Structure formats: structure tokens, C-alpha cells
Amino acid sequence: MITCRSYHLTLLLALCCFSLTICPGGANMGGYDVEPAPPGTDTGTPLETVKVPVWEYSPQDVAVILAISASPFLLCPLELLFILKLLAALGFRRIRKTNVLDNLSRSRIFHYIQNSPGTDFTEISRETGVSPNSLRYHLAVLKQMNKVSMLETSRNTRYYENSGSYPPIEQKVLRYLHSKPTRTLLKLIKENPNLSRLQLEIALGVSGAGINWHMHRLSDDGILAIRKEGRNARYEINNEAMPYLEKYLPRFDSLPETEGTR
Missing domain, CATH: 1.10.10.10 (Winged helix-like DNA-binding domain superfamily/Winged helix DNA-binding domain)
Structure with missing residues (x-):
């Protein structure tokens, strides 16, 4: 994710590159006009295309290339902000330890495990009314957030509140x-x-x-x-x-x- 600091640095670099492209060193700041050649003017034979090594680029050319390369990232913070606001409006948000139980189904699962330590998957699904597929997801989230611990057995898996109180x-x-x-x-x-x-x-x-x-x-x-x-x-x-x-x-x-x- 682009940080605020990196965004400001990228913006500053783009502005510097832009200033170099419009104000090249040694140019006549008084300006000049470009007019089309008169009809019939011999423009000469086109020269053969020659590849220029990178190290022979002028500072202005390098600045333009960098500006073009960095320009897509200038919009990323705005795009990310829009996406995050859209997800929040749809009910999606990043799961943290502080909000992991804000989901009603997940909270019901956790409190059932808390009140019935050693319960298994089938019992949790039956008693909470959460479908097996949803239950697998919520149990994985609770485990990832260190809210529950598991005891694997040869027949099934038992779930406990991960409070450190169950030796x-x-x-x-x-x-x-x-x-x-x-x-x-x-x-x-x-x-x-x-x-x-x-x-x-x-x-x-x-x-x-x-x-x-x-x-x-x-x-x-x-x-x-x-x-x-x-x-x-x-x-x-x-x-x-x-x-x-x-x-x-x-x-x-x-x-x-x-x-x-x-």
C-alpha cells in the first residue's frame, strides 16, 4: 500500500520532472514560433533510425520517462480511497482484533465456544445455526485472530477460547x-x-x-x-x-x- 510519505515524494518528483520538461536548461525563455515549411521545400532524405543508449539520454529525456512511469501511481491513493469507501458502504472492512466480534454470526460462534469449551464443528453448526461453509470461514478468522484454539483428535477437532486458561x-x-x-x-x-x-x-x-x-x-x-x-x-x-x-x-x-x- 502506498504511504502518504511515498505519495508526496512521487508527486514532488513528478512536479520537478514537469518543470524540467517545460523549462529546459539553456532554452530561450523569450519563446519562439514554429511555422510549417513553404510548399515545395526540400526537407531532405530521412536519416536512418539509430538506437540511443540509456546513458546518453539527456536529463530532460530521463525526466520525461520518469514522469510517465510514475504518473499511474499518482492516482492510486484516490483509487484506493474510493475502493475502501465502497467496500465500507457494502459492509466490508479490515478485520482486526478490536472488531473481529462485530460480525453477529462470528460473535455467536465465539460465545458458544466460550460457554461450551471442547465443542466440535458439528455441534457448533447445529447450536448456532451457522451453515458449515460459513462456519469454516469464521472459525479460520477466529483462529487467525487468536480468539480460539483447537485440539486435533483422530475423530474430530475440538475448539476452546484461546484465553490461556485451558491447559x-x-x-x-x-x-x-x-x-x-x-x-x-x-x-x-x-x-x-x-x-x-x-x-x-x-x-x-x-x-x-x-x-x-x-x-x-x-x-x-x-x-x-x-x-x-x-x-x-x-x-x-x-x-x-x-x-x-x-x-x-x-x-x-x-x-x-x-x-x-x-
Whole structure:
């Protein structure tokens, strides 16, 4: 973008070049008249065209070339001003951190993420009513402006307010609480830390392979620990994850059945 300073320098250069072209050094300032030659005057044989090297140009020639080269840029500030005013009239303006939430859809998306940390793309689109294509754009803008952060998983992406208040373990806890089967499993283990795998199978109506799958995911992410007792396994919530379960479980328990079910 042309700055005000560069614009003034370009204008000054053009004026200087113009003055050189109309007032060449050594010219007779008194002026002179040019008249057509009388009929029948021998004008001579045209000379062969000769290429003149750049370094042999006169100062006046160089000034004219520079003026012609710079002249299109003299109108750029006016053109840019007109374009910016037109875009502003149509509702377009440069996005900054100070106005990123002025867009109603983007503000609704951000506040939903703020109130439902760990939510995913499908849930945001459903709960805010923003179409998937528009949602992708607004999420990209919010991420670029450092308003939201993301946790990539093997199945989807989870979104959080980028306030620095969500450490990795908290993000992982929130991710699992958005899945109703895993949330129920964590609640059972939290309230009954000595439950065996068989007891969990009966309580959840899930096969032993399904319980193992959930437990290994939770264990790999540091949410719970698996203790072997002979042929049996016992499960307990890790101390680092427990405060976040106590903080968020009541909130998720109060959600309608259509929310937090994945």
C-alpha cells in the first residue's frame, strides 16, 4: 500500500520532472514560433533510425520517462480511497482484533465456544445455526485472530477460547465429557473407583472389548490409571484430571439429551 510519505515524494518528483520538461536548461525563455515549411521545400532524405543508449539520454529525456512511469501511481491513493469507501458502504472492512466480534454470526460462534469449551464443528453448526461453509470461514478468522484454539483428535477437532486458561489436561477432559458414553463411564469411575471391568460392562451395557477401548484411550491421555489385580483390572481417575471432572461434570449433566452425546 502506498504511504502518504511515498505519495508526496512521487508527486514532488513528478512536479520537478514537469518543470524540467517545460523549462529546459539553456532554452530561450523569450519563446519562439514554429511555422510549417513553404510548399515545395526540400526537407531532405530521412536519416536512418539509430538506437540511443540509456546513458546518453539527456536529463530532460530521463525526466520525461520518469514522469510517465510514475504518473499511474499518482492516482492510486484516490483509487484506493474510493475502493475502501465502497467496500465500507457494502459492509466490508479490515478485520482486526478490536472488531473481529462485530460480525453477529462470528460473535455467536465465539460465545458458544466460550460457554461450551471442547465443542466440535458439528455441534457448533447445529447450536448456532451457522451453515458449515460459513462456519469454516469464521472459525479460520477466529483462529487467525487468536480468539480460539483447537485440539486435533483422530475423530474430530475440538475448539476452546484461546484465553490461556485451558491447559492440555483440561482440554482432554472436556473433549471426553462431550461424549455421553465416555462421560457416563468417567462419572461411574469417579463415584465408584473400585468398579471392575465386569461391573462397568453391566452398568453401561457395553461389551468387554468396548470397555477396554474406552479405558485405553483415557489412560493414554492421562485421564485415568489402570491397576492390575491378578486377572482383574481396577480403574481410578488421575489426580491431575480429577479437579476438572468435578468442575465440569455437573454442567454436562444438566445439558439436554440432544447435547453432548458423541
